[in-house]
Amino acid sequence: MSQTEKQDRDYFSPKYNGSAPGLFEDNLNKRHRKGRIWKVIFQISTIIGIIALATLILKILNDTMGYAAIEYKQHPDALTSSGKPLDQMSCDELWPILSANVSKNRLRTIERDTPKDSLSQSGCYNLVIFEVAEPTAKKTWSLLESMLNYDEIQAITAEKYPDGDLQFKVWLNKSFILSPQSDDPLKAGIKTAILGSLYIIVIVILFSFPVGVAASIYLEEYATQNRFNRIIQTNINNLAGVPSIIYGMLGLAVFVRFLEPITSGTLFGIGDATTANGRTILSAGLTLSLLILPVVIINGQEAIRSVPNSLRQASYGMGATKWQTVWSHVLPNALPGILTGTILAVSRAFGETAPLVVVGAATFITFSPENVFSKFTSVPIQIYQWTARPQDAFQNIAAAAIIVLLVLLLILNAAAVLLRNRYSRRW
């Protein structure tokens, strides 16, 4: 082997010192090792996050179904003489059982509110169960317990609730989503809260998106760099970090108290002036709008700032006015970023509880909101109230409500992302 060949072969070995022997130490392995260590640290961080998320979801799912010991005032099986199970009976067969077991007054009320002809078979069945059998959930078990300790659960039920049934209940079901609030966890549903949340979020979007985007355009494109504008900018940045409960107090003072005639709708002749108190969907929506406004503005500014200056220059260089430049070039190119920021902020508003408690979310309403001047409750408020209850079963429906909240958030975000992708054509 000639000298040159040997040198060529050794060229990429760390031992080769090239033309400057002694000037560089052989540290390539060290550098690679350092890189690998950091990579592992980054991976571990990601894994911690994923584990935390998975634990949360599993914990909640664990609570949304499982065995429940249910006691009846009158056991459903005792109601039928024919031996045919209730849930297989038609409405016509169920109705006599109902009328035989409830008072005349109650029957009249039921017939007025929910006439027999309007009910499906399951509607009739539920009516009989809740009006006649009157179940109560005495004790509930999580999914994990139900799977692993079935014998123990059976023993406990047999011992403590000899008259009770052991049923496998899926707490997150259709009737849970479609029923209004109730103080019986078996009957309680999330419909009122879902509608309240949706109303609020619509107000939040309608208010904070245009105002936030307009403010960010002003601050980025129009405002000159002077002391006054710098103070405003600093304030907005700080407001983004103010605890949400403070916004609740602001909302209470401004929207609930001061602007009460507007937020309760009495100014427009809507709502009952005698009971109006400003604790309405409108107040809640505006309060949450204020809460996320700084975040929307800051995100909007970020997005606008990331539009390359060469585009603005090109536009001005052709005789465009500032408005034409902003409208035709800056905004379309900043829109994806603006929408991403707004989506995140609205998601935050959707899950916000504290300010709504202060603004005065109703603790218990069974009627769906009719308009923005209605009393309201929202999904997170409902979750908060249910988790505070001592009975087992409320924990289960709280878990079910959390799933509903997460799914709603997912739908909201997916819709916004689709919208964003549709309106931000990439060139």
Place this chain on the structure above:
Amino acid sequence: MNLDIHLDTQLNHPVIEEIEEHQIIPAIGTKSLNVFYDDFLAVRDVNLTIEKQKITALIGPSGCGKSTVLRAFNRMNDLIPVARTTGEVLFHGQNIYNENVDPVEVRKRIGMVFQKPNPFPKSIYENIAWGARINGFSGKKSNMDDLVEQTLRGAALWDEVKDKIQDSGLSLSGGQQQRLCIARTIAVRPDIILMDEPCSALDPISTLKIEELMRDLSEDYTIIIVTHNMQQAARVSDFTAFFTLTDDRAGVLMEFGPTTDLFTNPSKQVTEDYITGRFG
């Protein structure tokens, strides 16, 4: 503010007599132009007259203020918050820095092409049509189609893009993008086109095409080009203005004259040093 009224008013300036014997028609000129960035004097006392339908090159070492002077011609310096201009830029007899002159109107008459090709992230068609539309183009859709075609033909780009007119302007090659930017500029029918190192990001073949295009355009338009490339200045320009730095780092106009004279027989030693590559 309508600048057309003064279309026939000619610019009278002492520099004119100094440099040329033949009757020249000035397009734009500066009188004691100073540009400051904050307190820093970037360009000092520039007196320059640009001849109509000719190509004038501004050359000089880095930081000598030639781009600043170029941007002063259509008030692009206004977009830099700290920039301040004194003196006059005379266009059709009027100082474009007068209070009653709208910079938007100025930029419509004096278009600009930038160093890096920066087509709008829109279709090729829209790149051309947008400028016409915002400047009040009132024709029908078919007129707009004609305008786009004419403009692209004018920029020697039509044959290359006619089949993909609705594609993104960014899908073109660098040289094509720059020609699209030139087309976009001439779509609004300016009097003067300013070019700030238009070929510095392009390969030699694209550069050649742009230079050919500039020669064609100079039949209808006055072109002022900033370039770092002396061969380019020598190749394309009719007149050359050489800028340099003084000791206090302010840019000054050192020498101005017909390109052939300036390159073959510079009157100042520093000009000769620069064009022969001894500094800069």
